[in-house]
Amino acid sequence: MHLRAVGAGGEGFGARHALPPRILAMRSLRLLPLAAAVLLAAPAVHAAKVKVPVDLGLGPAGYHFFGAVGDDQPVHYGLKISLEAVIDKELIKRNRSKIPASYRAMAGSMEEVRFSPSIFIPDALIISPKLEQTGIYGVTWRPVGLNVPLIKSGVRLTVGAALLLTYAFLYSDTLPTTHFVRPGLDLGAELEIPITKSFLVSLGWSSGLYVPQKLGELGMGTLPDELDQTIWHAGQGFLQLHFRFPYETKI
Secondary structure, three states: OOOOEEEOOOHHHOOOOOOOHHHHHHHHHOOHHHHHHHHHHOOHHHOOEEEEEEEEEEEEEEEEEOOHHHHHOOOEEEEEEEEEEEEEHHHHHHOHHHOOHHHHHHHHOOOEEEEOOOOOOOOEEEEEOOOOOEEEEEEEEEEEEEEEEEEOOOOEEEEEEEEEEEEEEEEEOOOOOEEEEEEEEEEEEEEEEEOOOOEEEEEEEEEEEEEEEEOOOOOOOOOHHHHHHEEEEEEEEEEEEEEEEEEEEEO
16 A cells, blocks of 8 residues: 555644644654554454545646746646545544554544555646647656645645656657656645535645756756756646545455
């Protein structure tokens, strides 16, 4: 099971005062074994069916590639995707007896854990045909990341970081044809607004910082004065509609 994103607030750990993001992040990492235990590691004697909320998010995204690509065409288009199971206080409370005893104390202090079931589910698709001079098609995966909530009462504001892997095919009348294949680091923020319990809306921004790749090439030897002729930073703004539905599984 692929753990994708973890969220926990200071109050979720029994603290009445806000903790620094670094401390929250370290404590959030401790919840990863709990998420696995809740859904996968319970003893067979406790095996039972449980309904876990699953959040499916879909929505439009706009990209700006810094450098020559952005100068040629400021905005490209895509689709933002997310699929996450949500383990929250309500779910833990209903199924406390099914949690291994060694994890129950940690579960009682947990605010929320979210995770994606597979690293093969893409984070975003770039679908930007050549409306002007340049077209880009591609896919981005976000295999592992950490989100820390700054606001979690009603609306939810999170900041986070994640590893990225992107492949994109760029074809153009003015730029060299490029197969962009690079790992990167994603830094971003997202505001999530609940409309109903099963329907939410979120909007956000992320900056993908990549190992620079020169247009028309695949090599690694990019010089600082050639940075404008590379793909190294892609900004992404997005709007997502989230649909939550129960998924029945055994623990």
